[in-house]
Amino acid sequence: MSMRFLRLFKRKTRWMRQVDAYVDERLTPIERDLLEERIAESDDVREMLEETRAIKRGLASMPEHQPRRSFAITPGMLAEPRPEPAPSRIPVVTMRLGQATAFAAMAALAITGAIHFDQATTSETYDDAAPAMTDAVSDQDALGEADTFATEDEAAPPAAEDGEPLRDADGPTITGDAAEAPEPVDDARHAAPAEAPDRPEPATVAPDTTSRDFIPIYGALGSALVLAAGLWAFSRRRVKGRDL
């Protein structure tokens, strides 16, 4: 039902526009023929056309007014001060309120931004540490035993009985009593995070909920700024128009 009404309304608007163009002789021959067909069929369109013609004719026949005096400029007129600009349609109080809102919004935006930045930085520091440790553990699980030993050796290179570490032909240091060495994997789990292998920084996985909390505040402040900017632009445009 509503769609039908909408279609009818659109059709009527289209015919109204066509009627305006017809009266102003701005239609192409094809459009004019179509409209004339429509006028012959529809009483509504015909009535619309008659009303539009009557208005146009009436407006065109309005008498021309003769000024009661000359508007020639004298040097005295040029010396007179220019009249005050017309008051804005927006009351002065509203303009001032808009400006005050703009300043308040800018200040609040700066403060909120600073707080948010501070919180985000703190949260990032905390989040950076935790996943790094977890990742180190899981990386160690994935590594082979040799690597684990190597890591262990690097972490705490044991000394031989004579004080010199023993070296294999291949290079890696072998402890004096490897069997007695503590369980490498378990120890690796307790290794300090700083000893995690040099790999690219892990991505922060914890969702940053603080950003979402700030969205309405930023939205409100942004809207206030847009409103104030609109008021300012409106007042500038008015003054510019007058100066022309």
Added chain:
Amino acid sequence: MDLTVDKADHELILLSKNGNLDAFNTLVERYQVTVYNLCVRLLGNREAAEDATQETFLSAYRAIERFEGGNFRGWLLRIAANQSKDELRRHKRKYRAGSLDEMFDTLGHSVEVSDPAEPPSRLAERAELAKTLQDALLQLPFDQRRAIVLVDVLGYHYDEVAEICETSTGTIKSRIHRGRDRLRSILRGNPELFGAHDRLED
């Protein structure tokens, strides 16, 4: 004898730019009726229209150095429309319905001057119709009123009106369409008046 009278607009504009007030006043004499009629139709009040017209020419003289050539009449009408808008804001309370009657008291005289052979009854009808139309025009938003006055009352082309209003031709078409639609709604309350006018015209 004023030597500037026979000069073309562009010559007078050039002289005005060099500070020749006589040259500019020749332009004033040429365009004052056009400017004044636009102001009258936009404001619906003679005194306000006179003030707006005077201010238009003063502003134009002060700004003529910035005129870069082209359509001088369009440039003047743009200033006049802006001045009228300012005047309307400045004296919004002053120009209420009462002043309209005062304005149209003299309208019969204007019609008589334009066509002395016209019968008094027809003069009265025309004056009444003009008053009704002016009243209806004043009920339109300013942008629609300006477009309607320039196109339907003063008879300018859409392109020139778009230039005066500093907008596109499409916007002008839209304003004209909405303005006429609104006028139809307003004037439907006076069908007998339109009927009488149509009969007279036909």
